Amino acid sequence: MKGDLVAYTVMEKRTGWGTEYPAEWRNGEWEYAVFAADTKLNEKANYKGCFECHKPHEKTDFVISHTTLVASAPLSNFGAVPPATAVDIEGVKFGPAKVSVAKGAPIRWTNKDDSPHQVTVTTGGVTRSGVLSKGQAHTQTFANAGAYDYLCGLHPGMKGQIEVK
Ligand code: HEC
Ligand SMILES: [Cu+2]
Incomplete structure (x- = not known):
């Protein structure tokens, strides 16, 4: 990834999260956030877009690349180094x-x-x-x-x- 850091996009899940979202949005217990390079929360980010795009990946717990990355890592588990x-x-x-x-x-x-x-x-x-x-x-x-x-x-x-x- 070349160039200046512009933002952090993160997803996190915790027990009980996500109940406030309608069923057509909800991504299980996942919540999404975007932080600017200075780590301040970006309240204007398109959060609906996060839910919509990740929604079809329900079978892999709404994460997309993580599953493949873990499978291809030399030690099969990032925590195992x-x-x-x-x-x-x-x-x-x-x-x-x-x-x-x-x-x-x-x-x-x-x-x-x-x-x-x-x-x-x-x-x-x-x-x-x-x-x-x-x-x-x-x-x-x-x-x-x-x-x-x-x-x-x-x-x-x-x-x-x-x-x-
Ligand atoms: C246009 C569709 C789309 C939108 C909108 C989108 N994502 Fe994603 N997201 C993806 C795809 C595709 C990947 C996998 C990327 C890869 O493998 O390089 C991904 C990966 C991620 C990951 C890495 C974890 C993983 O494996 O899924 C995070 C964290 C993430 N997105 C957060 C967000 C946040 C926060 C938003 C909203 C601000 C968002 N995404 C909006 C399609 C989208
Ligand atoms: Cu010496």
Whole structure:
């Protein structure tokens, strides 16, 4: 989606909503709203149009693209993306020095030291992160199971291990 943000169009359903609408309008318990870019409610939007256009999609709970998006998402459920496993870089050490993650689950290294650090994975083909200044982070996922060794390219004595299950 290119260009300036012009508005937010949203739909939300809650138990008991929608009773004030006539049957030919009503979209179950769904309610529609348009907010301007500054998040103020647009009271003049064509709300009748929202109901009319979404009405034929009763069989898919009045949502149209959402069903297809969920089905085509890699993890089949947007909520299933696991949170990143955190590794802090502090005191010229990776902590914890050994982490265990599932295949495809992200690991996030955050540099908390004043000096810059870096993450170079040496197992299964070398991958190098950029140099991380204080406060910067690097996120990486591993598609294949195995034990991976890594070190800091600036301080080769700083070592860590990743177990991917
Ligand atoms: C001309 C028909 C039409 C009108 C009028 C319309 N919509 Fe939609 N709406 C659609 C279609 C078609 C999609 C699916 C778009 C896609 O897949 O890219 C959609 C998708 C959406 C979605 C995403 C969720 C989903 O999968 O259905 C929201 C939220 C939404 N519309 C809100 C609104 C609001 C709010 C209004 C009124 C201001 C409105 N729509 C008016 C046809 C319409
Ligand atoms: Cu380092």
